[in-house]
Amino acid sequence: MIGRIFHSEHPSLWQAMEEIHLQYAADRQLDRFDFLLVGVSCRYPVWDVNETIAQIFDTENYLAFHATDAFDNEEVVHHGVTALFIRFERQGWVECFVQDGISQRKLEALENTALYLRERADASHLMIAGLCDAQLAFFIEKLSRYDIPMGNLQGGISSGFQVGEEIFTYQFHGGEVIRDGFVILTFHNVEMATSVAMGFEPVGVQYTVTEAKGYRIYQVDNHQSFAYTVEKLIRGIENFQPEYLWYTPLVVLDESNENLLTLRTFREKGKEWVEFYGPVKQGQKIRLSYGEGEQLLNADIKSASFLAQQLPDPEILFNFSCIARQYVLEDVQREENRIYRNFLHAPLFGFFTYGEIGHDPHKQSLQFYNETSLLTGLSER
Template sequence: MQIQRFVVQTTDELDEKIRKYQKDFRPTLAFLFTTPFLGIEDCVGVFGSTGVEVFGCTTAGEIMTDTGSSPVHELSAVCCLLDPPPSAISVRLFERGEGGSAALGHQIGIWGSSLFSRPAFLIAISGLTNDGEAIIRGIQEAIPEGTTIVGGIAGDDNAFEETTAFSKNGLSHDGAVVLALDTDQIELSSFTTSGWQGVGTEMVVTSSEGNVVKSIDGRLPIDLVTEYLNIPKEEIIATALSFPMLVTRPDGTKTLRTALSADFETGYLTYAGTIPEGSILRFSSSFGFETIAATTRELKEYHQKKPDADLIIIFDCCARHQAAGKKVNEEIQAIADNWNVPVVGFFTYGEIGHTEAGSCDVFNETLSLALLKFR
């Protein structure tokens, strides 16, 4: 398996690099994580003429190790070219459509199961109102129990205006790009960690619909959150990134949620994943250096359990980068140092992966890893 990675700032440079590497080997798959300012239609056009399958999306920052400087990149594109057997992979772009997020997920699951008897999935979701959890549950309805699903929600450099997922065949602002893997040929493993702790008074979601929260303790969410954080309403999305909600669902499971959009007419907040009525909410403490230390310890422990990988893809919450600054480099470098393999990825608006207990979920404020091992 050959793997080549590079960082570019223009689509002309992207085209030049791809053609350069195609002289040395025949890549069949590319991961492309890019700032929206690079020109996504032009990126799609570059790959449309190469014959290389593309799993791509816009980001809130790009990640690639072994560049001789910081692994964190801004206003650029990170590209990873590799040559798995075409029989082991398939990439498809999906639109949400009128059926909603759960129907989109079900369509993805049926598609992947029709390709491979034991599929695994990498997914990048676009759209600020898409319900990531509903998509995952929809996928799970149509696939074997225990199937691995890892990925992230696309970003747009923290503008929170429009995100994009794309393949070599097109792009979507409200859908997902999905890479289905044949696990008889490529193993996909998942690791997630957050380190955030709940603080403050418990609150109850008194009205919600999917990932739209309509009232908390009988109050409009926008009013409650802005009052708690002591901020003007127009700053709610940017500020809430640093104070995610720790959600305890009615079934006792927990996750972190961050608002992706606010409706100032209704007072509702839309989150990256479902928040059921009856869920208990607590604001989380601000990100501290001890969070990075905890993450690096957990990474080392996971490496001892899962030491083998050929490529690692990082889906890291943009809020971790925003809160930790340059300290976020430490957890990224810890990944590279532990596994000593190529590492690429991006900063997300939501992370998808499996807990230590094995359940798949959509998270916020979390570091999610996809470890690929080619058999």
């Protein structure tokens, strides 16, 4: 399997795609491609994406999705178009599963998705999803209750801007715009290896969530207001912005109350609640954490080393890295992909996400992550 990545930041979608087509045509490693994966900024007109790809690249074998920042190997492409061209050399091939309308047809969508994954248990899957009116995280949790393989699915939520009530986290495939769902790319006859990088160290006391709903925590330990706890944390900070708390995401502990299960990014603090970018539940054990760029990059090194042990010679790498993680990495955000490339020596594609989709360390359930970097390696059998 060969993967080649090209990008353009031209303000015209047509011209950006044309520039990428010229780069592809000039590349001597590729005389054809079997599948095209495209990260596209939401600054381009939604209704033009499918038609532009179809006309310029003359293919139906593609998936495009919104990405504010995408990865061309070690380069972070801001507000442009980034394209991964995939050519199989042996028996590999890609299949697309599209599920739209999950906010309205949750049960039907869950059953369809579970059946699809069960029937393709020996394949490798990448999920590119939308926010789906804040329902995608709950969908992932409910999908875990079905009898499906857990260790061969990884992905992220498309990232874009909000204009009015609309948040552009769409996918584009087969001439359709998927506004309330996701696409699963199924790689047949392809090996997958995955790893998770966090890097935030728990600090302070442990709490038990005693009142929570959706993405909000109201009370912890003996009816203590969690909003008051956070208020004490930010007291004295001038011109406070919620992004300042992205350096201190919430740690959700596993059932042993010792290991990190997932992270939750702060979104907003009200008078009686604190809201995050992912679900929180009554009974969960939580702690605050802290991290800086060096800590996160050290976690990336461990993640790359772990993946290299599972799949020593990956042919394509994917990095699904949280947009809040980008914020914390500050001026060293490019180092994350450089670390992965130095360890694994493969072309790297991916994007900064609005949430990451993976599995727990024991591959027993699917997880919705925040502020992580999910690294995936693929190699054709």
